[in-house]
Amino acid sequence: MWQGWPIERVLILFTGLAFILIAVQVTLFHSRQNFRHWAMWVPVIELPVFAVTAIVLSFVNAGWLRWLFALMMLVGMGGGVYGAYLHTAGVKQRVGGFSQSQNFLVGPPVILPLLITAIAALGLLALFWG
Template identity: 55%
Template sequence: MYWDAWSLDRLLILFVSAAFAMIGIQVTMFHYRQNFHHKSMWVPVVSAPVFFATGLALTFYNANWLRLLFVVFMVLGAIDGLVGVYFHAKGVGVRVGGYAMRNFLIGPPVVLPFLFTAISALGLLAVYWR
């Protein structure tokens, strides 16, 4: 099945794909800087390019199986972001001084995993909003 036109949902899926490409680069740089000291740091680094490719494919070819795959990936992305918030908040807390403001400024960015969740939620909205 091909798309009939560039509708809002199609544009949003393209935007979500581009956002995952950009956030994937940022997450890779941050986690590389920390030497991937925890294995869970690999999850957004590996998943972001996969989400990008799936969304880009769905933008140009509207197949039901591809749409389902995109939805599954967006649900996983939302969960991954929430798990990331936990790990980042925990990472701030283990620094000297605990949850002091300076540790939020120099420690792991607690808000960045929320962005991963928000982009995934936008992808789900693009698919299901009518």
């Protein structure tokens, strides 16, 4: 089944599977915080959509789906950067702010939204590589 698949196609499939795993983790983290900010819903909703689009695209190479995927990956990259900003602001709001390294351990994970940005960038690279 995998014989003959170009690396671009495999990477798009990997992108979709990675978005599923990240979606589970983000949903757990944000539900633990009771979705205190409206922006907490954004990755919970968009990541499964990104995942399904990537997985379908890896099996159905339709032109409109490629452009939809590209648009979603651009949104994902921007959303990841915005999420990192919000998470950094959340760490700053904790008692002691940035001066307490403990706040980076127990506060909002600053790196997780950047992981979304990185996976979305990987999806774009895979899409336009060939």
